[in-house]
Amino acid sequence: MKKPKVVIVLPAYNAEKTLLKTYKDIPQEYKKNIILVDDSSADKTVKIAKKLGLKVFVHKKNLGYGGNQKTCYKQALKLKPDIIIMVHPDYQYDPKLIPALVAMIQSGNYDVVLGSRILGGGALKGGMPLYKYISNRFLTFFENLCTGVKLSEYHTGLRAYKAGVLKTINFQKNSNDFVFDNQILLQIIAKNYRIGEISCPTKYFKEASSANFWRSLIYGFGCVYWSIIYFLGRIKIYYHPLIFKKK
Numbered sequence: 001m002k003k004p005k006v007v008i009v010l011p012a013y014n015a016e017k018t019l020l021k022t023y024k025d026i027p028q029e030y031k032k033n034i035i036l037v038d039d040s041s042a043d044k045t046v047k048i049a050k051k052l053g054l055k056v057f058v059h060k061k062n063l064g065y066g067g068n069q070k071t072c073y074k075q076a077l078k079l080k081p082d083i084i085i086m087v088h089p090d091y092q093y094d095p096k097l098i099p100a101l102v103a104m105i106q107s108g109n110y111d112v113v114l115g116s117r118i119l120g121g122g123a124l125k126g127g128m129p130l131y132k133y134i135s136n137r138f139l140t141f142f143e144n145l146c147t148g149v150k151l152s153e154y155h156t157g158l159r160a161y162k163a164g165v166l167k168t169i170n171f172q173k174n175s176n177d178f179v180f181d182n183q184i185l186l187q188i189i190a191k192n193y194r195i196g197e198i199s200c201p202t203k204y205f206k207e208a209s210s211a212n213f214w215r216s217l218i219y220g221f222g223c224v225y226w227s228i229i230y231f232l233g234r235i236k237i238y239y240h241p242l243i244f245k246k247k
Contacts, residue, residue: 004082009072010036010089016043018091025095039068066180088157101160111193115158115200126202146231179222186230
């Protein structure tokens with residue numbers, strides 16, 4: 001079987017303390033095509049990334065987490081890959097799982113694969129704050145009700161996509177904020193792409209980036225809003241153009 005061309009994207013913001021750890025744990029065979037997009041960091045993230053030989057793109061002003069991903073995928077698609085994998089460079093997610101993500105897509109059974117912190121049951125032991133765990137479970141339950149699918153979580157920062165999926169999703173119209181993650185999954189579900197999940201250990205520690213309580217609250221309300229928008233389209237009441245094609 002022909003090896004797929006895999007591009008790794010790292011959406012970075014003030015990741016100088018964790019970038020090297022993340023890079024070292026990326027399996028050697030996948031280090032050829034790594035893109036780091038720096039969202040106007042105030043630290044040495046860019047300097048470290050260039051020293052590591054990564055393909056670096058820098059935002060002159062901070063565009064937000066969603067805006068960072070937009071640049072990541074836009075630049076990755078220019079390399080004409082078969083698979084694009086997003087890994088947060090804050091070392092919360094294990095890059096050593098990349099071969100497993102690739103294998104699941106290469107099997108032909110999945111178009112998108114998510115690294116789930118919930119599947120293994122160790123999220124709290126890994127340091128996930130209790131309020132984040134509870135909100136994650138509630139939001140995922142609500143989102144599954146609205147979409148009719150059964151994912152263990154919608155909020156992971158470890159994701160693998162067939163390149164063809166991102167070519168058909170209008171992700172450039174999505175939010176520049178954290179709710180981007182939720183919107184792109186709803187777009188994928190609306191197009192009936194096959195989503196798989198793999199258990200991913202959780203690692204929360206001081207240097208790992210994380211949205212604070214208020215940003216998490218805003219994100220949560222955004223997830224509820226967009227889930228309801230999806231549900232309205234599912235029951236054929238209102239088709240929001242960001243998620244659905246006109247009927």
